[in-house]
Amino acid sequence: MPAEIHFKMGKINKIGVLTSGGDAPGMNAAIRAVVRTAIYHGREVIGIRQGYTGMINSDFLPLVSTSVSDILQKGGTILKSSRCEEFRTPEGRKKAYDNLKSAGIDGLVVIGGDGSFTGARLFCEEFDIPIVGVPGTIDNDIYGTDYTIGYDTALNTVIQAVDKIRDTASSLDRMFFVEVMGAEAGFIALYSGIATGAEAIIIPEVKGEGRDLKKLLFEGNRRKKSSNIIIVAEGDEDGGAFAWAEKFKKEFPDLDIRVTVLGHLQRGGSPTATDRVNASRLGSAAVEALLDDQKSVMVGLQNDEIVLVPFSKAIKLHKDVNRELLNLAGILSI
Ligand code: F6P
Numbered sequence: 001m002p003a004e005i006h007f008k009m010g011k012i013n014k015i016g017v018l019t020s021g022g023d024a025p026g027m028n029a030a031i032r033a034v035v036r037t038a039i040y041h042g043r044e045v046i047g048i049r050q051g052y053t054g055m056i057n058s059d060f061l062p063l064v065s066t067s068v069s070d071i072l073q074k075g076g077t078i079l080k081s082s083r084c085e086e087f088r089t090p091e092g093r094k095k096a097y098d099n100l101k102s103a104g105i106d107g108l109v110v111i112g113g114d115g116s117f118t119g120a121r122l123f124c125e126e127f128d129i130p131i132v133g134v135p136g137t138i139d140n141d142i143y144g145t146d147y148t149i150g151y152d153t154a155l156n157t158v159i160q161a162v163d164k165i166r167d168t169a170s171s172l173d174r175m176f177f178v179e180v181m182g183a184e185a186g187f188i189a190l191y192s193g194i195a196t197g198a199e200a201i202i203i204p205e206v207k208g209e210g211r212d213l214k215k216l217l218f219e220g221n222r223r224k225k226s227s228n229i230i231i232v233a234e235g236d237e238d239g240g241a242f243a244w245a246e247k248f249k250k251e252f253p254d255l256d257i258r259v260t261v262l263g264h265l266q267r268g269g270s271p272t273a274t275d276r277v278n279a280s281r282l283g284s285a286a287v288e289a290l291l292d293d294q295k296s297v298m299v300g301l302q303n304d305e306i307v308l309v310p311f312s313k314a315i316k317l318h319k320d321v322n323r324e325l326l327n328l329a330g331i332l333s334i
Pocket of ligand 1: 137182
């Protein structure tokens with residue numbers, strides 16, 4: 001391990017780092033990587049607490065190497081987070097800019113989801129402080145990266161929970177509608193559905209026949225199972241697990257139906273190895289990108305390689321689920 005400083009040329013000397021939006025396991029690993037990579041290159045780092053709210057309120061704290069000791073394995077974010085309404089206004093962003101200038105912060109790493117990047121992009125257009133984004137959300141719904149920080153841990157949390165639900169569902173021959181997070185997207189639902197052998201998966205990306213539960217569960221060569229698990233993405237257009245269960249109960253009054261909404265437990269917990277390693281790679285890459293004079297871009301992972309994706313694309317373009325996996329889920333649940 002090199003102990004000395006490897007000074008890299010570049011205009012930026014003091015880097016601010018913040019986490020914004022929904023927290024995600026692995027964000028701490030990313031913060032740690034930002035701090036230590038910046039120090040490795042001879043730069044100062046300032047932690048900004050509570051996301052954009054901290055920029056507006058000057059809630060800054062200098063971070064040194066030991067400030068990020070013993071955080072790699074922790075869920076949540078040591079910097080705290082927020083969904084900041086004031087940052088949506090030009091006045092709020094101007095206040096934030098003035099505070100960054102007074103603190104001498106000349107580059108920013110924003111760890112968050114597409115809402116956070118929308119704010120970051122505007123800020124970059126309005127002011128002369130470059131920003132590099134790191135995709136941090138359990139939803140995995142950001143265009144331009146195969147992976148977002150926290151997704152893997154959330155998936156594993158869902159899988160553990162659904163396995164437990166399966167035990168009780170089988171014992172009592174019940175049907176369970178399990179609602180998972182994912183905002184407008186079905187990534188968590190699709191992957192956890194395959195990993196738990198769900199009998200059906202309901203996600204917003206699927207329209208038409210693929211939403212016909214009766215067909216999915218009881219028709220064709222589908223055997224009658226003792227237990228049925230249906231994973232429902234929270235962002236589904238027909239409502240969540242309760243709405244689906246109610247509809248189904250009306251049609252099949254003899255079925256013993258229960259609903260479980262997994263909720264915010266999906267956002268917590270110690271990050272998996274994948275989240276720790278990928279978050280470390282992305283956090284470090286964000287600092288390298290800033291020092292290479294990049295701005296208004298997100299660092300992402302495509303085919304296990306670090307890539308830079310302009311905010312304009314990451315925010316605007318739609319990331320679709322893998323249709324082959326949908327097909328596979330159908331085949332494997334017969
Ligand atoms: O974006 C992460 C996420 O957990 C989504 O899956 C969910 O829809 C949303 O945040 C919940 O947000 P909040 O914690 O603000 O209720």
